[in-house]
Amino acid sequence: MVRSRVSAAGCFGRGLKQSLSKPYLAAWLWLMQLLLATVLVLPVSNALHSLLDASSTGSRMVADPDYGWWETVRRTHPDLLGKLPGEIEHAVGVEGVKSSGLAELQGIGATAISLAFLGIVLHAFALGGVFGALREPQASLVVFGREGMRRFPAFLAFTLGAMAAVLAAYRWIYLQTGEAWRDRLNDLDTEGQAMALTAARLTAFLLVAAAVKLVADSVRAIWVARPDLPAVSRLFAGVAAAFSRPARLLGVLLLYVLSGAALYALWIVLDPSAGGEARFALVPLILTQQIFVFLRSLLKVGYYAGISEALTRVPSPEYSYGPPPAVDLPLSVDRAPDETPLEGPSGAI
């Protein structure tokens, strides 16, 4: 009898394998994001062509950004972006961004945020497809679509619920503490202490957000894995599953975030967009960008597969993704030491 330990890295690695074996899932995510983004092509392109094509500044900007041009366009064409750049700056600042900032958006900036919200809705659909297709040995794009549609109402509800929870955490844990402690921060002896407090606020928020995400993803994974259960039971089973394996799930999430950050760091270092045509002509540049987005989508699918691995690979083989084993194995064979068997009847899904 082999008693194997299921590690976060193992789950994430197997998730990536799953992702690579079904690349059309990542391709769908990529396509969805591309289609949404291309809504902006015409307004952005028209605006830029009218501003740059005949301008001498344009030829300077083929290679590199021009600070003066950017500042001038923001000032002279407030209808283009509204206060989107400022809101993005706030979002990464100590002060944070508030929902009232939405009222300041205009033009392309407002459209971009609307598209992003639409992206969130479509993402809920895509997750149904991803989780469903991952469980099918012979899945296809049709299966993806069917699974996505089948679970869309529930997954949208999970997405909106998680979104509300994360935004509430951002408001109450990050923003409100910042407001409440502003004067006390100034009373601290050193900036180091103040930075530590800000880091603590940020960490607390990120931990809560991570917990919310993991619970939501667990619910999604169990929702797909246990169609035999009533909806409420699946919901509770998902929540319980998240709390039964917190370290492993958090590990998978951490690996996903770190590998994503590494991918972004690589992009920033290589920066194919800079340097003008001497480095990348337009078509190779677009291809490189889209390859990056596709790789990022592969990682994303890998993460969801990893989460499913972490939750459903064991103890019941019928919950795992591979074909059912030829011989029934005792429940203890693949169970990790820290694992609790899932409740409920085992059977074909």
Next chain:
Amino acid sequence: MPRAKGGSSLLALAGNALPALLAIATSSSAAAVPFTKPIASYQISCRLDAEKKAVEGTELLTWTNTTTRSASTLQFHLYLNAFRNTFSTFWRESGGEHRGNRLPESWGSIELTRMTLADGSDLLAALTYISPDDGNPYDRTVAEIQLPRPVGPGETISISIDFRSRLPRVSSRTGWKGDFFLVAQWFPKIGVLQEKGWNCHQFHAQSEYFADFGDYDVSIDVPARYRGKVGATGVRVEERALPGDRILYRFRQESVHDFAWTADPGYLVIEDVFREPGVADTQIHLFLQPEHSRQAARYLKSVKEAMSGYGRVLGPYPYSTLTIVDPPWGAYGAGGMEYPTFITGGTHRIAPESVRSPETVTIHEFGHQYFYGLLASNEFEEPWLDEGFNQYMEARVVGAAYGIEHPFLEVFGWRVEVHVPMRTPVDTNRRYFAATTVDALASPAWKFRNRTSYGAHVYSKTALVMSTLERLIGTPTMNRALRLYADRWRFKHPTTVDWIAAVNDATGHDWRWFFDRTFFSSGAVDYAVEEATSERANPPKGMFESDGRLEEKVPRELAAPRGWDTLVTVTRRGDVAMPVEVLLRFEGGKTYRSSWDGEGRWKKFRVANGPKLAEAVVDPGEKILLDLDRTNNGRLVTADPRAASRWTARAVFWMQNLIDFLTLAW
């Protein structure tokens, strides 16, 4: 370089041996000769009550009436009363904010408990509060004293004053935080008597100060835990232990017009010397917060760059000492401020070198030793003469010493450079363009519409005006004008008229038109190339003279193959006219330059039968830095879609990433 080798040994030296070193270094300077005849001199003895955050003092003011008229009254600044309550003019104007931060509800005040003439006659009974700027009956920042007998022209009087100052929690340039003190605007200070009367303004949210030169001799009694950690205007001439676990420091400085001091037991005190051939040494005292200890070298390098850079253009820094104060966390309202021979900087715990903090603030505040310190213009009435001129010079010094600047993002308190080059000074002063026509630059400090407009005009517009002037007359001539102005008005109170006179004298031309359109106008400058076309010249048609007859036949010489007919229209979109150059660049590399006085609303440039035009540019040398939209200054004949296409691709890519980011957490 610091005197001791290595950071830790340097700090150890500062902590232990500094008082002795200072005594040696400063004793020879104690008997310095004044650079100018004193008008208002002060001998002050004060005692810091660190627990009550209060300073009690006795002041002996010696004042000379340098006007041709008798003075029957005296006017005094009592600036700390700006923090007395929310009815003060300062508080009303600030809206309870300073530099974007909320003012703490911590109150400050200054009370006079005795005021007598040398013969003992009491003046306090005749004290009234006045509000010459806004009539605010609750403001207590200016007091007027009725004298028992007028002070005649050339006459000198002495007044003895006892006062009690209560400091506010640091918010705006003065106050305390914990054990840290920046004690500024803290003593009763006489106004400036001019031929037209007293010039003594209230304390405003957006203005600074104006005072006469004099000699200061100030003794400061502090608790013994502040031993070696007290810095001030001037040269330290005495350190003496006092009974009751206290210690006294005495500072003297001739020919200055204000006095500020600081104390913080937490300071690391670092000594250095600025030394340059042909210039007297200057002792630099850096009072640094321990958590910024790694930035000591950056502070010192930047201040030396400033001393050298400003000195070469405006003449050497004349004083033997300079004190730099690094305020602690939570006391940044004390930072970025200037007093004679004493400046406050400011930095953050994490300050990447590429972000240039504390460098720029240190260079800027040192620059005020000239524009405010030596060239003591009226900061209330003509704030551009100190802040704007200094902003201009700061850009020159920073550019020469550190090169290209970059914008930065604050990511959860960590400043991260954005790798986009900024051109100095136009990009670093872009805030002017967001408030171009809101106010005329030449307005008193407290009469700008708001703080944004004040900053945009007083700092940024002035810097752009000065840089534009430099580009129009050339850097050597600009330097001559600056030096002439600095030499003429050192230790005096120059005005804008004096600056214009210096420019006219240095250039040999009358530049009043330029200042009328910049300093004294709220108009905007904007030139644009409205159209640029180049079309194949059509063969001529019609009737032409040939052998004295009119025939419908094109003569051979006119029928020859023709080039391109070019038409360029340059327009003046802004209200303000400036002379501009126009550059036509043709295919094949030929160029044609022309100039336009810029007075009309438009001007057309035609080139017949020439090469094909590639590009037309107005102000190609970027001399007119006040041009608020440079993106319309150049026009291509053949559109180049490459930049727009590439940036569209980037925008789509960023959008994809934004969608992904927003789906990350749920």
